[in-house]
Amino acid sequence: MAFLYAAPVGMFRTAMKVLVSFNGGRTAWQTRQAPPPAGDVAAFAVTPGRLGAIAIAVVTPGLDTIYRSANLGQTWTTFGLQGTGGGATLSSLQFMSPATGSLVTGNPGSGSHGQLLWTRDAGRTWYPVRF
Secondary structure (H helix, E strand, O other): OEEEEEEEEEOOEEEEEEEEOOOOOOOOOEEOOOOOOEOEEEEEEEOOOOOOOEEEEEEOOOOEEEEEEOOOOOOOEEEEEOOOOOOOOEEEEEEOOOOOEEEEEOOHHHOOOOEEEEEOOOOOOOEEOOO
């Protein structure tokens, strides 16, 4: 089980803390290394089954970003989302399996030309889905 605590600390800056529990939250929670504070948190997801990858989608004034941890928050990598920027809406970040996930960018109501992004490697790479 994983939990994200996020508190805004300024424009496009959010203090984040990730906590994990290895027994379903019954007793001890462990605090993990915090992801970078850049961006406003839009979504949080964890791969299903045994705890594996964690992803946090954040909105920034530049390219929107996904912070990803493959080791339960001990270290983080950053992935800029091409085709986003200037505070584009991010939503529906989810993992359907330990490797497969999706994320929606943009807001169809505002004509922002949103897209569906797909990953098959637990968030290491993201690809636009072509319809």
